[in-house]
Amino acid sequence: MAQNTRLFSSIPPLSILRSSEKCHHQSMATFSTFCPSNPVSLSRPSSIFHHRCSSRFLNRIRSMSGSSDVREHFGGSIGFLGLGIMGTPMAMNLCNAGFDVKFWNRTQGKSNQLTEMGIKYMSNPAELASTCDVTFAMLADPESAIEVACGINGVASGISAGKGYVDMSTVDVATSKLISEKIKENGGLFLEAPVSGSKKPAEDGQLIFLTAGDLSLYKTVSVLLDVMGKSKYFLGEVGNGASMKLIVNMIMGSMMASFSEGLLLSKKAGLDPDILIKVLSEGAISTPMFSMKGPSMVQSTYPTAFPLKHQQKDMRLALGLADTVSQPMPVAVAANELYKAAKAQGLSDHDFSAVIEALKSELATS
Ligand SMILES: NC(=O)C1=CN([C@@H]2O[C@H](COP(=O)(O)OP(=O)(O)OC[C@H]3O[C@@H](n4cnc5c(N)ncnc54)[C@H](OP(=O)(O)O)[C@@H]3O)[C@@H](O)[C@H]2O)C=CC1
Ligand SMILES: O=CC(=O)O
Numbered sequence: 001m002a003q004n005t006r007l008f009s010s011i012p013p014l015s016i017l018r019s020s021e022k023c024h025h026q027s028m029a030t031f032s033t034f035c036p037s038n039p040v041s042l043s044r045p046s047s048i049f050h051h052r053c054s055s056r057f058l059n060r061i062r063s064m065s066g067s068s069d070v071r072e073h074f075g076g077s078i079g080f081l082g083l084g085i086m087g088t089p090m091a092m093n094l095c096n097a098g099f100d101v102k103f104w105n106r107t108q109g110k111s112n113q114l115t116e117m118g119i120k121y122m123s124n125p126a127e128l129a130s131t132c133d134v135t136f137a138m139l140a141d142p143e144s145a146i147e148v149a150c151g152i153n154g155v156a157s158g159i160s161a162g163k164g165y166v167d168m169s170t171v172d173v174a175t176s177k178l179i180s181e182k183i184k185e186n187g188g189l190f191l192e193a194p195v196s197g198s199k200k201p202a203e204d205g206q207l208i209f210l211t212a213g214d215l216s217l218y219k220t221v222s223v224l225l226d227v228m229g230k231s232k233y234f235l236g237e238v239g240n241g242a243s244m245k246l247i248v249n250m251i252m253g254s255m256m257a258s259f260s261e262g263l264l265l266s267k268k269a270g271l272d273p274d275i276l277i278k279v280l281s282e283g284a285i286s287t288p289m290f291s292m293k294g295p296s297m298v299q300s301t302y303p304t305a306f307p308l309k310h311q312q313k314d315m316r317l318a319l320g321l322a323d324t325v326s327q328p329m330p331v332a333v334a335a336n337e338l339y340k341a342a343k344a345q346g347l348s349d350h351d352f353s354a355v356i357e358a359l360k361s362e363l364a365t366s
Helices: 002-011 054-061 067-073 087-096 108-117 127-133 142-150 173-185 199-204 215-228 240-268 273-282 288-298 306-325 332-345 352-366
Strands: 049-052 077-081 100-104 134-136 162-165 189-191 207-212 229-234
Touching: 054 173, 067 352, 077 087, 077 127, 087 108, 087 199, 087 215, 100 127, 127 134, 134 142, 134 215, 142 173, 162 173, 162 215, 162 288, 173 189, 173 240, 189 215, 207 215, 207 240, 215 229, 240 273, 240 288, 240 306, 240 332, 240 352, 273 288, 288 352, 306 332, 332 352
Parallel strands: 077 100, 077 134, 134 162, 162 189, 207 229
Antiparallel strands: 049 229, 189 207
């Protein structure tokens, strides 16, 4: 107990500001971007904010599709880099809400859906960043995030004063800081904004943004984050968003490994795994992840929403984060070994729930 007190007392107090209505931020006048007629006062100084979108306001923004209203909230042009499982629906939501969107993807052929919607393809990230007011990226991993931002014809070589770069890829703190420095050296503003939520929340505009970095850019793009998501946090210094995301995904990855173990044990013990899923859904450890992924796991099918290779990347990066603060991570280390084994079995591009296959292989050889 005493140890816990010491651990948490070293963390600055979080004054997370909540709003039940998107336009009724209870304590922050500076965040009235969407609702200028609704100024509110700053009750406590803080660099950490949380805004929840009210469905009423969200529906209004979404119903503005194609209308000029939406441009009153953000009149600039938007670049989008990385049209994978997540990037494609996110870019489509921005376009459907009436914003002016252009894009680039490494493999041009994968983005036909967007070209068919009339979204213009730019020849490289530098050209995209130089012609857009704000450029978003949703890339696979630290390597691709660095290459696209800092490489030849990268965002940093196209960006200039007043333009913003928002990197939503899940990366580690060092990568995010490196990209931030490069963008700032070239006069741009930087916001890291990894997301919690998978393919379906991306399609439905229900993501949770974990942002950090330039506060003015956060304010500028708030309306765009609200089109793509249901909730957003501003967590202060660059690196805090990355860390928060890695911790969330480390927990998720460990939970999935443990869930897999339970499903297999129920079967071995002569129980029906489908009933286990039902029991879990009714109790205190109920989670949408178990209810949504469990039935297909029982059928040994893993339709990809969150690729297993990305979950293993997040486990690895979260363990790296723990290393920097010398925290032992026995549960996550064990789970990471399973994801590595699943990758070695060729399951990288399957959904991360395919980690159960690595356990099945262990059982078969034990
Ligand atoms: N899927 C999910 O449920 C979630 C994913 N995330 C995170 O979001 C990010 C994107 O995930 P997701 O959309 O699933 O991933 P995908 O694997 O579907 O897409 C990855 C994207 O990165 C691009 N890319 C990969 N390597 C390079 C490179 N070297 N240079 C340029 N572009 C590259 C790919 O381009 P190309 O088409 O050419 O291959 C593609 O556009 C990841 O960081 C992931 O961890 C976060 C929340 C949920
Ligand atoms: O990063 C994955 C997610 O589901 O969140």
